[in-house]
Amino acid sequence: MSLRERSETPESMVQIRVAMATCGIASGAKIVMDYMINELDKRNIPAIVTQTGCMGYCYAEPTIEVTRPGHQPLVFGFVDSKKADQIIEKYIKNGELLDGIIPVNYENIEGK
Amino acid sequence: MTQYKMHLLVCGGTSCGASESEQLFQNLKNEIIEKGLENEVQVITTGCFGFCEKGPIIKVLPDNTFYTQVKPEDATEIIAEHVIKGRRVNRLLYINPETKEAVSDSKHMGFYRKQLRIALRNCGFIDPENIEEYIARDGYAAIAKCLTEMTPAQVIEEMKKSGLRGRGGGGFPTGLKWEITSKSQADQKYVVCNADEGDPGAFMDRSILEGDPHSVIEAMAICGYCIGATKGVVYIRAEYPLAVERLKIAMKQASEYGLLGTHIFGTEFSFEIDIRYGAGAFVCGEETALIHSMEGFRGEPTIKPPFPSVSGYLGKPTNVNNVETFANVPVIINKGADWFASIGSEKSKGTKVFALAGKINNVGLIEVPMGTTLRDIIFEIGGGIKDGKKFKAVQTGGPSGGCLTEKHLDIAIDFDSLTAAGSMMGSGGMIVMDEDDCMVSIAKFYLDFTVEESCGKCAPCRIGNKRLNEMLEKICAGKGTMEDLDLLRNLSYVIKDTSLCGLGQTSPNPVLSTMENFYHEYLAHIVDKKCPSGQCKALLQYVIDEENCVGCTACARNCPVNAIAGERKGMHIIDQSTCIKCGACLEKCKFNAVFIK
Numbered sequence: 001m002s003l004r005e006r007s008e009t010p011e012s013m014v015q016i017r018v019a020m021a022t023c024g025i026a027s028g029a030k031i032v033m034d035y036m037i038n039e040l041d042k043r044n045i046p047a048i049v050t051q052t053g054c055m056g057y058c059y060a061e062p063t064i065e066v067t068r069p070g071h072q073p074l075v076f077g078f079v080d081s082k083k084a085d086q087i088i089e090k091y092i093k094n095g096e097l098l099d100g101i102i103p104v105n106y107e108n109i110e111g112k
Numbered sequence: 113m114t115q116y117k118m119h120l121l122v123c124g125g126t127s128c129g130a131s132e133s134e135q136l137f138q139n140l141k142n143e144i145i146e147k148g149l150e151n152e153v154q155v156i157t158t159g160c161f162g163f164c165e166k167g168p169i170i171k172v173l174p175d176n177t178f179y180t181q182v183k184p185e186d187a188t189e190i191i192a193e194h195v196i197k198g199r200r201v202n203r204l205l206y207i208n209p210e211t212k213e214a215v216s217d218s219k220h221m222g223f224y225r226k227q228l229r230i231a232l233r234n235c236g237f238i239d240p241e242n243i244e245e246y247i248a249r250d251g252y253a254a255i256a257k258c259l260t261e262m263t264p265a266q267v268i269e270e271m272k273k274s275g276l277r278g279r280g281g282g283g284f285p286t287g288l289k290w291e292i293t294s295k296s297q298a299d300q301k302y303v304v305c306n307a308d309e310g311d312p313g314a315f316m317d318r319s320i321l322e323g324d325p326h327s328v329i330e331a332m333a334i335c336g337y338c339i340g341a342t343k344g345v346v347y348i349r350a351e352y353p354l355a356v357e358r359l360k361i362a363m364k365q366a367s368e369y370g371l372l373g374t375h376i377f378g379t380e381f382s383f384e385i386d387i388r389y390g391a392g393a394f395v396c397g398e399e400t401a402l403i404h405s406m407e408g409f410r411g412e413p414t415i416k417p418p419f420p421s422v423s424g425y426l427g428k429p430t431n432v433n434n435v436e437t438f439a440n441v442p443v444i445i446n447k448g449a450d451w452f453a454s455i456g457s458e459k460s461k462g463t464k465v466f467a468l469a470g471k472i473n474n475v476g477l478i479e480v481p482m483g484t485t486l487r488d489i490i491f492e493i494g495g496g497i498k499d500g501k502k503f504k505a506v507q508t509g510g511p512s513g514g515c516l517t518e519k520h521l522d523i524a525i526d527f528d529s530l531t532a533a534g535s536m537m538g539s540g541g542m543i544v545m546d547e548d549d550c551m552v553s554i555a556k557f558y559l560d561f562t563v564e565e566s567c568g569k570c571a572p573c574r575i576g577n578k579r580l581n582e583m584l585e586k587i588c589a590g591k592g593t594m595e596d597l598d599l600l601r602n603l604s605y606v607i608k609d610t611s612l613c614g615l616g617q618t619s620p621n622p623v624l625s626t627m628e629n630f631y632h633e634y635l636a637h638i639v640d641k642k643c644p645s646g647q648c649k650a651l652l653q654y655v656i657d658e659e660n661c662v663g664c665t666a667c668a669r670n671c672p673v674n675a676i677a678g679e680r681k682g683m684h685i686i687d688q689s690t691c692i693k694c695g696a697c698l699e700k701c702k703f704n705a706v707f708i709k
Contacts, residue, residue, distance in 0.1 A: 021322040022318065022322060022352070022355075025354070050239045051239055052235075052237060052239055052240065053234070053235040053236055053238075053319060053322050053324060054235050054236060054319040054477055056232065056477035056478060056479075058476040058477065060159060065236070077159050094115065096116060096154060097116075097119050099124070099158075101156065101158040102158065102159035103158050103159065103161045103171065105163070105226070106226075106227030106478075106479070107228045107229070109228070109443060109447065
């Protein structure tokens, strides 16, 4: 399982975080996470897929955050397998954005 | 393969949708195709930016330009000026209300400051099952600083200076609590984390434990160092299996890294944590009941004093803090009390996590500085009311709180202002109600909950709440009298004044606040025998309109109790004494002839 291995240079890879709190899992985050891991592996895209806690966007679960090397992280909402496939094909491969990105609307403590 | 050079992000949130963002989106797309830019510029819709007041919103990438209140007809100018010529359209930039200057870069816009995540800083950022990710974000730096650079008294002083108040609902100053417990003399003391989150619609503690369990563990150890305790216990409800699992993993990892156990950071300080499961009783969120439950007794409260800080778990001095309170502690130590105290309102410092639920578009978890207005929370961050309905009320503080209405929307919320407005902060659940909600039913809903959850130890709460609930049932059934209203109010005050613990002392709040703010709805139920929102079934009447009825018999055929009579092609009539108000006739009628009176 090459995908989840910790890398010495994670910045050079696509990083994906799946919001896996109870609410996320209840709306299918686990399925999305498995799908992401398997499909990225099949399509030979080096990536790190990890789980994380609640991002706060309960209305748009399952949510995932994708960081392409050298780019700002983007959060996608309402991700099912179909949407996950589009994210891989369009955004991860080509940098093409998709409808339904959730804009960051908060400040974190680093900025303060 | 297309490589877009520029992206136009159009807000597709419900509020912006109402202000024509769809048309704007279409116009932008058409304009781009017309100019032959479809392979260079991509237009997409996004979720809510949380800035609905200024919608529709467009964000341009990669230069982060932020346009507000964009009209569909502005599309041409944006494409011609910004996209093609690279010149910003100044008139559409956001004007900072304070400096009156145009802000072009979204990073410098005030609205981003509407939410500040301190307690939720790691939720959604780190893998909660990997301690290294927590450490990479300054995790366990605060405990290291405390143990190696500060005395317990200095840490307590820092906590007091920060102005942090208990986030479980009471709002008691955390530093002071630690100080009191530290002064109690005993051979053993305990740190207890209250993770018995029981308010309907509240899930902030669960999210913190699921998303960032190490922050709670670190803070408990810091508290242990301050008060002189070597043992900590997390009291968590068994209904939170994932939070329990992640907490256990985190505890195991912390022990492996030497961050729990003996001689932490090579000092004399030792600390270990244990877990106790609650069976999900609301009253066990009250600290004395919680302690009894931890000891294996019935979860019933006892009179304070003695306070747990003097005699708590197993009769030893015990410091009980809520999950969210603990989650703030490491940040206060790392960034300093002054930094923390610079955020928030005069008497309530820092931020508060709220769980937005009910008839609101962006249901979710938010964290805002104390002193943010309800309007900002509901209409900006929350994206407004679902389906474009009208805002009616918001219940804060769960079953112990009260409802706040339109006139309270501009209150800067903190512990004191909410209490002054007749509600309370509580643990931070916010349930939003729209015009379709019946406030008498809402009061009854909360009373149902407290009746169920009352431990039964004291009579006012056990019997009083039951009687309140019966009266509300009577009113909802259209059998209430004006005397009931007086009795409702008087009994509420008696229960508040005479109950043993916080549960009973606050349980009549939903009744009192709905009576205060929506007295006319109570009157409508009692005097007019009508439910203005059409929620109370007993007060509804389904009737058939003479003019619209064509006599198709669909209603009569679908009525489960045969309450509808009428000839084919003739007018139908509903027999009100037989009707069970199921609404089947309304659903089946294709001619809009059935209506609710």
